[in-house]
Amino acid sequence: MELALVDFDHTVTDCDTYARFLRRVATPEQLAQAWWKVGPWLLAYRLKLISAERIRARVTRLTLRDRHADDIATLAAGFSREVLPEVVRPQMLEQIRWHLQQRHTVVIVSGSLDLYLRPWCEALGLDLICNRLESQDGRLTGRYAEGDCAPHKADRIRARYDLSRYVRIHAYGDSREDRPMLALAQERWYRGKPLK
Numbered sequence: 001m002e003l004a005l006v007d008f009d010h011t012v013t014d015c016d017t018y019a020r021f022l023r024r025v026a027t028p029e030q031l032a033q034a035w036w037k038v039g040p041w042l043l044a045y046r047l048k049l050i051s052a053e054r055i056r057a058r059v060t061r062l063t064l065r066d067r068h069a070d071d072i073a074t075l076a077a078g079f080s081r082e083v084l085p086e087v088v089r090p091q092m093l094e095q096i097r098w099h100l101q102q103r104h105t106v107v108i109v110s111g112s113l114d115l116y117l118r119p120w121c122e123a124l125g126l127d128l129i130c131n132r133l134e135s136q137d138g139r140l141t142g143r144y145a146e147g148d149c150a151p152h153k154a155d156r157i158r159a160r161y162d163l164s165r166y167v168r169i170h171a172y173g174d175s176r177e178d179r180p181m182l183a184l185a186q187e188r189w190y191r192g193k194p195l196k
Contacts, residue, residue, distance in 0.1 A: 003166040004099040005157060005181055007173040008110035008117065008130075012096070013087040018056070018112045020083060022063045025075045030063055037062055052177065053148050056111060060133075065142030069135040076115030084120050092172070099170070100125060109157060109181055111150025129156045154180035 009016045026034070038059055045055045064072060099106045107127040110117060114132045121128045132145040149156055163169065163184060171178075171185035182188045188195040 001166050002099075002102065002104040002168045002170065003161065003163070004096070004104050004106045004170040005109050005153075005172070005185065006092075006096065006106065007153075007175070007178050007181070008108050008112055010174040011172050011178075012089060012092045012108070013084070014089055015087050017084065017087060017116070019059075020087075021076065021079050021113065021116055022059055024079055024083075025067075025072055026063050051151075052111075052175070053151050056148060056150070057144075060144070061142035063142075064133060064140045067140050069133075069138055069140050072133075072140060073115055076113070077119055080116040080119040084116065095172075096124065096126070104170070105161075105166075107157070107161075109149075109153045111148060111153075111177065129153070129160065150177045153177065154184055157181060157184060 006012060009018060023031070041050065041055050041058055044050045045052065096106055105127060106125075107129060108117060108121050110128075110130040112130055114128065114130050117128055117130050129149060131149045134141045134143045134145040157163075168187065169185040170187040170189075171182045172189045173179070173182050174191045178190070182190060182195065
């Protein structure tokens with residue numbers, strides 16, 4: 001039995017789907033205020049003064065706090081159906097299908113949201129470890145239900161899978177947050193290139 005662990009944004013896709021999703025669901029007022037509320041944070045992130053985890057939490061809170069959970073779920077289903085097929089790298093989709101043909105367990109492990117990743121994963125028969133949004137009384141709080149998954153990918157994987165059961169583990173990633181996940185595998189790919 002073999003396991004394939006696959007990051008999503010910039011690994012399966014050619015872009016950051018999380019940012020695209022948040023822009024798509026942002027209200028006109030939020031978009032108008034984005035530069036003032038998010039711009040300084042983006043600059044700090046690009047200058048490596050704050051982490052991806054902090055910018056994700058801030059932008060998620062600003063965009064999704066107090067929004068109706070059902071409305072966002074509907075928008076997410078449309079995003080999954082209409083946008084994801086356009087940004088998935090054909091060679092990675094082929095690699096995922098190869099793993100499935102070999103009867104490997106394939107898991108998307110992502111800091112992105114289950115609202116749009118789950119339908120995509122279910123259509124392909126993939127397992128999913130990712131962020132889930134917290135809600136109260138039908139409204140989103142703007143926080144993650146179990147904290148940000150991205151910096152804890154390896155821990156979430158070990159909590160869900162008994163890695164000793166797999167004769168070989170494959171992992172695909174593109175960022176510093178993926179490195180602990182890559183360390184779990186014998187076959188590692190970073191930004192499309194094999195790691196020794």
